[in-house]
Structures are given as structure tokens and as C-alpha cells.
Ligand SMILES: NC(=O)c1ccc[n+]([C@@H]2O[C@H](COP(=O)([O-])OP(=O)(O)OC[C@H]3O[C@@H](n4cnc5c(N)ncnc54)[C@H](O)[C@@H]3O)[C@@H](O)[C@H]2O)c1
């Protein structure tokens with residue numbers, strides 16, 4: 001290691017010092033050291049930078065921020081802006097985060113979702129330099145050595161975000177390209193919650209890919225092999241967890257964008273063994289709960305009277321269903337009564353018990369008894385061959401198509417159930433049709449409709465359509481950012497029910513408390529904290545806090561998570577005061593003084 005960073009204290013405004021043996025270009029080429037024109041005259045002399053920098057010394061960051069923002073703005077496309085930002089990151093980490101934080105509302109969709117989806121699709125082409133750890137199932141013995149190559153000491157790492165990239169957003173399998181989802185999620189951790197960017201590692205768990213386009217692309221940079229499953233896959237994940245725990249014993253393991261057969265299984269296997277959570281199952285479930293807490297309050301119908309239909313019963317859909325069920329139980333229903341008030345529609349239509357082994361274990365509790373649905377109409381169905389290898393539910397669809405039985409489709413379910421809540425996590429655009437939404441609105445005063453499939457192009461409906469079809473009565477939240485919708489003099493602000501509003505604060509709380517695990521109560525505390533940050537007292541108000549307030553939201557979430565961890569006896573750090581514990585762990589994008597040693 002060529003320099004050491006002073007770890008504590010890390011408060012806004014505190015001066016930090018980095019001591020380094022590096023000199024000259026070595027300093028300028030290290031994005032953790034480089035300050036460009038902000039190096040003082042003293043630093044320039046001591047570090048051998050005289051002559052390597054133009055003479056002007058820009059004492060604060062303002063001018064650099066203005067220059068970088070102008071360059072960013074002049075990029076012609078969102079993807080070019082995304083690439084610009086990551087080049088800036090590779091040149092000067094502090095400036096990257098200062099710029100991102102200053103323009104968070106504008107830049108979040110560019111650095112993160114939806115543009116990160118485009119970047120992942122073209123990763124092999126736009127690749128310039130690596131930014132994380134690449135682990136390959138093709139070389140399982142090397143897992144520990146590859147993680148160790150990151151070069152951090154055990155106590156220096158707080159958080160690893162890992163993906164096997166089988167189900168990136170809603171765009172499917174992207175193999176090693178998927179490392180950018182881990183990189184993007186970590187950038188949000190830092191910009192939204194102040195997680196120290198030097199104490200995190202993005203990881204790709206490359207288990208092969210079934211993406212033919214990648215397998216046939218000579219430029220593909222991942223493990224060129226069909227996706228491996230079963231024992232080999234499980235051993236690979238086990239090797240990762242074991243190595244991560246050994247090398248970085250304090251770290252929280254964040255799981256992102258796994259396929260529906262692995263996500264929940266991995267979560268259940270490790271939830272009690274290491275501090276870990278699955279963002280798509282739990283982060284999404286909790287952020288959607290935040291939006292629903294506000295929406296249900298506005299709807300005037302208590303939780304015990306809500307009926308929810310979820311389209312897309314994968315990681316996100318069933319994670320959301322579980323949180324709705326738990327909220328109904330907290331409101332007084334039995335677990336069974338609550339489960340019966342949730343209907344899940346997937347590729348084979350309404351999930352029913354007769355799908356038997358085609359159901360995933362976590363879908364099974366929601367499957368409706370055959371007797372209950374025998375009078376419902378069935379619509380003939382075709383098997384979509386393009387989705388053949390992607391979802392296990394295809395087997396159920398194929399069986400129903402072959403038997404000539406057809407499926408109980410979303411329109412039929414909505415007509416029969418008269419849901420008060422409709423959630424979309426199906427990855428399929430346009431599924432909430434005018435007919436379906438009008439049908440729902442005919443029997444519910446304030447329909448709650450959350451189309452959540454990312455990126456933007458995959459949303460089940462647009463907010464403008466939902467408000468049009470419900471005469472402005474719909475309570476809407478979306479997965480990606482959408483513009484306000486104006487109707488009859490009311491400006492409807494569209495809340496973004498994206499896990500980015502929740503996981504950064506959750507992670508910060510877990511790190512600050514060194515919680516031994518992520519409990520359901522911590523998730524619920526986080527959901528309530530997010531809900532409480534949205535003021536829904538005016539007509540058209542957003543159901544979730546604005547992303548421009550992410551920093552505040554995240555710190556409030558973190559404090560509640562620390563508090564809950566302490567109450568549950570899960571905190572391994574000594575916490576006298578949760579606010580102070582959180583504050584101590586926050587990193588700010590401010591230049592350190594660089595000293596030559
Ligand atoms: N807003 C958020 O914070 C957030 C969080 C997580 C996931 N998501 C989005 O939710 C979507 C699903 O993500 P996931 O991780 O659950 O994926 P997943 O693969 O685990 O689940 C997708 C499910 O949808 C089903 N499906 C596919 N086509 C369908 C159709 N036409 N009708 C009904 N069901 C269909 C699949 O069989 C599968 O069960 C993605 O688009 C993702 O971006 C949003």
C-alpha cells in the first residue's frame with residue numbers, strides 16, 4: 001500500500017490527512033490521491049508535482065465542479081454522460097462524489113438506474129478499466145486469492161455488493177458485464193448515505209451466462225460458458241461467503257440481481273450466518289412498504305381491508321408480497337388470512353396449487369386452492385420461446401398451453417378480486433392496460449398502482465396513463481424516475497419506489513451498529529423511516545421522499561436501523577448514541593491534505 005488514510009474522525013468539515021510515499025505522476029494517476037489543480041503549493045513541492053500541473057491553484061473545489069459539470073453537460077447522450085462520470089471517478093474519486101452529490105437528482109438516473117442498464121448491455125464495448133473483483137465459477141479455487149488481490153486489510157472493508165447478474169434489473173442475464181450493477185449500487189451507497197467508498201468492494205460472481213449475444217460476441221470479457229447451476233454453483237457461492245468472511249470479518253454482504261431460483265435460497269442460507277441481505281427481495285419489499293404505508297393511509301381503507309394483486313412473482317414480487325402479508329398481520333389478521341388477501345400472477349397466470357412442483361418454494365404459500373378458482377375463465381396461452389431459459393414459471397406456462405387449459409390472466413384476476421393494490425414486477429411493459437386499470441378503478445375509490453419494473457421502458461404502465469384512466473384518483477409510485485403529471489390543476493409528483501431510497505441508509509445503519517444480521521424489524525424500521533420523510537398532506541403529493549433528499553432520508557433510516565439493532569441485541573458495536581454512531585461512519589467528498597512521507 002503506497003499510502004494510508006486517517007480513518008477517524010470522519011465528520012463533515014474535519015480535515016483528513018493522507019500520508020503517501022508516492023511522487024509526481026504516481027500521485028496524479030491515483031484517483032484516491034489526485035486533486036488536480038486543488039493541490040496547494042506546499043503539497044506540489046513536497047509531492048514532486050511542480051511542473052506536472054498548470055500553475056493556477058484552485059483552493060476549493062468550486063471551479064473544478066463547474067468545469068466537470070460543463071463537460072458532463074456537453075456529452076451528447078446519457079450513456080456518454082455515464083461513461084464521462086466513471087472516467088472522472090477513475091481520475092479523481094472525491095470530485096466524482098462531490099459532483100454526484102451536488103447534482104444528485106439529475107445524475108442519479110445517469111450513474112445508476114436506468115442508464116446503468118444501457119452501460120451493462122454495452123460493457124464489453126465501453127470497458128476502460130476494472131473497478132471491482134471478478135470471481136469466476138470456472139476457477140473456484142482462486143476465489144479467496146482473487147478477493148485478497150483487492151489489497152485491503154480485514155478491518156478496512158465494511159461492505160461487499162455481489163451479483164451473479166442472472167437478472168439485472170428487468171433486462172435479464174448479462175454475465176460479467178453485470179459488475180456495473182454492483183459498482184452502481186455502491187456509488188449510490190456513497191452519494192446517498194456517505195458510505196466510505198474506500199471501504200467497499202464490488203464483486204461479480206461469474207457463473208457463466210445464457211445470453212447468446214454475449215456468448216457469441218468476440219468482445220465479451222466474461223467466462224464464456226453456459227450458466228452453471230446446482231452443486232457447482234452452490235459451492236461457488238459458499239466459497240465466496242467463506243472467503244469474504246475470512247478476509248473481511250466485519251463486512252456486510254449485499255446480494256443484488258440474482259435469478260429467481262437462487263436469490264431467495266442464497267438469502268435464506270446465509271441470513272443468520274453473516275450480516276447479509278438481498279436488495280431485490282428485502283430492500284424492494286421495504287421501500288414498496290414505505291410507499292404503501294402512505295398510500296394505504298390516503299386510501300382510507302385499513303390494511304385489514306386491502307387486497308393486493310402482484311404481477312410477476314419473482315424475487316421482487318414475492319419480497320413485496322411477504323412485506324404486505326406481514327403488515328396485515330401487524331394490523332390484526334392471522335398469517336393465513338393475510339396470505340389469502342394477496343394474489344400473485346406470473347407467466348402461467350394466477351398462481352394456483354395445481355401448478356405443484358412448478359412453483360418456487362417462496363411462491364407456494366400464495367398459490368390459490370384449485371376449488372377457489374375453478375369458475376374463473378381461462379384464456380388460451382402461447383409459450384414465449386424467447387423466455388424459455390429465463391424463468392422457471394415457463395414450465396407451468398408450457399404445461400397449461402399443452403393441456404389446452406389456458407391461464408387465468410391478470411384481467412380476469414382483477415375483475416374477480418377487485419384489488420385495492422396492484423403491483424408490477426413482471427419486467428413486461430404495458431401489462432397494466434387501460435381496460436385492467438379502469439376495471440380496478442370502478443370498484444375502488446383510490447386505487448393504489450405501483451408499476452415497478454426497471455428500467456423505465458419496462459414499466460407496466462406510465463403514471464400519466466394511470467392517472468388518466470382513473471380520473472386522477474390513482475395513488476402511483478414507480479421504480480424508475482418519472483416526471484410530474486399535471487391534471488385538472490393538480491400536480492401529481494411521482495414517488496420513486498426504488499430500493500435506492502432504502503438500502504443505503506439500511507447499510508449505513510448495519511455498518512454503524514456492526515449488526516450481526518439484518519432482521520425483519522430493521523427492515524420495517526427502515527420502511528417507516530422512509531415513509532415518514534414524505535409529506536403526503538397536499539393533493540398530488542409524492543408517496544415517497546424526493547431523491548433530492550436522499551442524504552437526509554438515508555441518515556434517518558440509518559439511525560432507526562441502529563436503534564432497532566440495539567433494541568434487538570444485534571448490535572456488536574458499543575452504541576451510546578445512535579445519531580453519533582451514524583455520524584462517525586459518514587464519509588464526505590472533501591479533499592484531504594496529502595503529506596509526503
Ligand atoms: N423498483 C425497485 O426498487 C425494484 C426492485 C427490484 C426489482 N425491480 C424490478 O422488478 C422486475 C422483476 O425483478 P425480479 O428481481 O423480481 O426478477 P425475477 O426474475 O426474480 O422475477 C420476474 C418474474 O416475472 C415473471 N414474468 C415474466 N414475464 C411475465 C409476464 N409477462 N407476466 C407475468 N409475470 C411475468 C417471471 O416468471 C418471474 O417470476 C425487474 O424489472 C426489476 O427491475 C424493481
Ligand SMILES: O=C(O)C[C@H](O)C(=O)O
Nearest residue numbers: 113169170280454498499
Ligand atoms: O436497481 C434498481 O434500480 C432497483 C432494483 O434493484 C432493480 O433490480 O430494478
Ligand SMILES: [Mn+2]
Nearest residue numbers: 169256257280
Ligand atoms: Mn436489483
